[in-house]
Amino acid sequence: MNILLLSYNFLPDFEGSTSLFTIIADLLANNGHNVWVITHKFKGMEYNVHPKIKMVFVSREIPQGEYKTSLLQTIRFTKDAAKKGIEIVKKEGIDIIHSNAVAGLAGSKISAKTSKPHIILIHDLYSTDPNFWKEWQKQEGNSPLKAWLGKKYEKKLVGSNYSAIHTVSEASRDDLIQFGVKKPIFVIHNAIPIKDAKIVQVNPYQLVYVGRLVFFKNLQVAIKAIKLLTERFPKINLIIIGKGPYRPKLEKLVEQYNLQNNVTFKGHVSEEEKNHIIASSQALVFPSRFEGFGLVILEAFMQKKPVLVSNVRPMSDIVENQKTGLVVSAHDEKAWAESFDYIFSNIQAAQHMGEEGRNVLEKKFTIDVMSKEITKMYENVITKKYERGNFLEK
Numbered sequence: 001m002n003i004l005l006l007s008y009n010f011l012p013d014f015e016g017s018t019s020l021f022t023i024i025a026d027l028l029a030n031n032g033h034n035v036w037v038i039t040h041k042f043k044g045m046e047y048n049v050h051p052k053i054k055m056v057f058v059s060r061e062i063p064q065g066e067y068k069t070s071l072l073q074t075i076r077f078t079k080d081a082a083k084k085g086i087e088i089v090k091k092e093g094i095d096i097i098h099s100n101a102v103a104g105l106a107g108s109k110i111s112a113k114t115s116k117p118h119i120i121l122i123h124d125l126y127s128t129d130p131n132f133w134k135e136w137q138k139q140e141g142n143s144p145l146k147a148w149l150g151k152k153y154e155k156k157l158v159g160s161n162y163s164a165i166h167t168v169s170e171a172s173r174d175d176l177i178q179f180g181v182k183k184p185i186f187v188i189h190n191a192i193p194i195k196d197a198k199i200v201q202v203n204p205y206q207l208v209y210v211g212r213l214v215f216f217k218n219l220q221v222a223i224k225a226i227k228l229l230t231e232r233f234p235k236i237n238l239i240i241i242g243k244g245p246y247r248p249k250l251e252k253l254v255e256q257y258n259l260q261n262n263v264t265f266k267g268h269v270s271e272e273e274k275n276h277i278i279a280s281s282q283a284l285v286f287p288s289r290f291e292g293f294g295l296v297i298l299e300a301f302m303q304k305k306p307v308l309v310s311n312v313r314p315m316s317d318i319v320e321n322q323k324t325g326l327v328v329s330a331h332d333e334k335a336w337a338e339s340f341d342y343i344f345s346n347i348q349a350a351q352h353m354g355e356e357g358r359n360v361l362e363k364k365f366t367i368d369v370m371s372k373e374i375t376k377m378y379e380n381v382i383t384k385k386y387e388r389g390n391f392l393e394k
Contacts, residue, residue, distance in 0.1 A: 001095045001378060002034045004088055004110070006081055006103035008074070010039035010047075010055075019295060020168070020190060021100045021121070027371040029053045036088050038081045038103070058084050074102060074153075081106035082113075089114040096378050098166070101157075108160035117163040117381050119186075124292030127154045128175040132216070132290065139215050140245045163381050166374075168293040169314035186377045190293045191370040194361060197304045198279035205235045205344060207308075208281040210274060210296045211288070213244030218287040218310065218330060220253055225336035227257040233344060238285065239264045239277055279303040282350055283343045289330045291315055298365050301357035306350050308339050324357040 007021045028035050029050035041047075041057035049055060058080035059073070081103060088094060089110060097118040099107030104120040111118035126132045137147035158176070164184040167173050173185050211217055222238060229236050240250070240263065247265065254263045269277070278284060284300035284307045294315050300307045307325035309315035321327040326342065329335045343350045379385075 001028075001382075002036075002093055003028055003378070004036045004038070004085060004094045004097045005099070006038045006085065006097070006107050006110075007100040008040060008077060008102040009042075010037055011042070018100065020123075023192070023367070023370075024098070024374060025053050026050055027367065027374065031371065031375065034092075036092065036094070038085055038088075038106070040077065056084060056088065077103070078106045078109070082109035085110035086113050089116055096382055098378075104157045104162070105160055108162060111163075112161045118161065119164050119166050119377070119381060120157070120160075120162045121166045121168075122157070122172065122176065122292075123168055124172055124290065125154060125158075125175045125179055126290070127151050128179055129290060135215055140248065142245075164377070166377060169317065171313035171317060172292050184381075186373075188370055188373045188377065189365055190295050190298065191365045191367045192295065192298045192302065192361075193367055194302055195275075197302060197358065198275055200276060200279045202282065203237065203280055204282065204347070205233050206237050206239065206281045207283055207285045207340065207343075208239045208241065208277050209285045209287075210241045210278070210299070211286070213240070213242050213247045213250060215246050216288060216290040217244075217246070218289045219246075219250055221287050221331060221333050221336055222285050223250065223253050223257065223259065223263060224333035225340060226259055226262050228333060228337040229340055230259070230262060232341070236262055236340070236344075237264060238262065239266055239281070241266045241269055241274055241277065243268050275299070275303060278305055281305060282347075283308055283325070283354075285340075286310075286315065287328070287330065287336065288312070288315065294318065298361055301354075301361040301365075304351070304354035304358045306343065306353035306357060308336070308343070319357075320360075322353070324353055324360055 005025055009018045010022060011018055025035050025037055029052040035053045036056060037053060038056045038058060040059055041061050043061045047055050059077045094116055097107050097111055097116055100121045107118045133147040133151050136142055137144050158179060158181055164186060166186050168190050170187055173187050176185055226236055226238055278300055284305055286294060286307055286309045289310050289312050297307050297318050307319050309319045309327055310330035311327045312330055316327045319325040319327060326339045328339045
């Protein structure tokens with residue numbers, strides 16, 4: 001097949017759906033498909049991709065480290081990506097268009113002009129939470145106007161021109177249906193390339209978080225839980241990997257509780273360092289209360305580490321309580337403190353949960369499974385052999 005992918009950013013080891021699109025592109029190319037990727041270019045960055053992946057850069061170059069998406073940038077990208085995409089579809093005989101979230105409107109325009117089937121990847125839908133945008137606008141750099149525009153954009157995206165939606169969890173599918181989506185929805189679970197778990201010395205009182213630093217990741221509850229445990233475990237240390245606008249507030253909270261020796265902000269780290277830190281920790285802490293999937297959960301499973309998550313879907317679907325980790329009440333710092341205490345006090349049980357997580361990863365969340373389902377989705381959408389949310393065998 002000839003496949004056109006559109007993604008506002010196209011970076012491995014970035015945010016969930018962006019990283020996922022780089023994995024999808026590699027899978028398609030490795031399986032012999034021809035892939036075109038329309039995206040922004042980050043200044044000074046080398047894009048070492050498979051020979052069957054053709055990178056097409058549009059709009060202005062983005063300085064490295066500038067990851068926020070403005071309305072003007074989105075409009076410019078949508079216009080430029082649509083124009084270039086129409087050219088590629090006509091010239092290269094594209095069979096299907098697959099766009100990632102923010103790039104969805106560009107994909108819709110291309111589909112409308114060329115009559116080629118279009119699939120939008122929607123990782124999560126913020127507007128299904130009635131309080132999300134109210135809280136989002138309070139975050140540094142945001143405003144009521146931006147929140148209103150964000151809500152409007154989601155509504156416009158869901159109502160745009162596409163043949164089907166690709167999402168990553170049953171919870172996100174249910175949210176889309178609740179939001180009024182009538183088109184077919186294909187659930188294809190995320191996956192990662194599975195490598196051997198690193199053999200490193202484990203810090204007995206170390207926990208790790210990996211992800212963006214934004215309000216809904218709910219890291220404040222983990223920091224408050226750390227405060228409750230410093231007397232019992234003076235050497236407890238939560239390593240926070242990631243960047244984001246909520247970091248100043250989290251740093252103030254750490255200072256307020258005098259936890260500078262117990263909470264470490266690492267910022268962005270390399271893939272190698274991230275995996276090393278996960279492997280040297282007792283568990284991954286992921287208290288997010290709003291998520292499409294949580295790719296880092298699989299990264300922790302790969303390193304045979306239990307994962308502590310909020311009792312919110314889809315995290316509570318992926319992590320089985322007391323089997324592959326612990327499921328904890330989202331806003332209860334005492335419950336989080338108890339979960340940390342349990343991990344530190346029951347090393348063998350924690351190790352067993354980590355090993356079971358690795359088993360689940362190898363059975364359910366493999367690249368091979370995801371690759372087959374993506375190809376199957378394309379074939380069914382092209383031939384229109386599908387029902388809402390379900391594949392039909394040829």
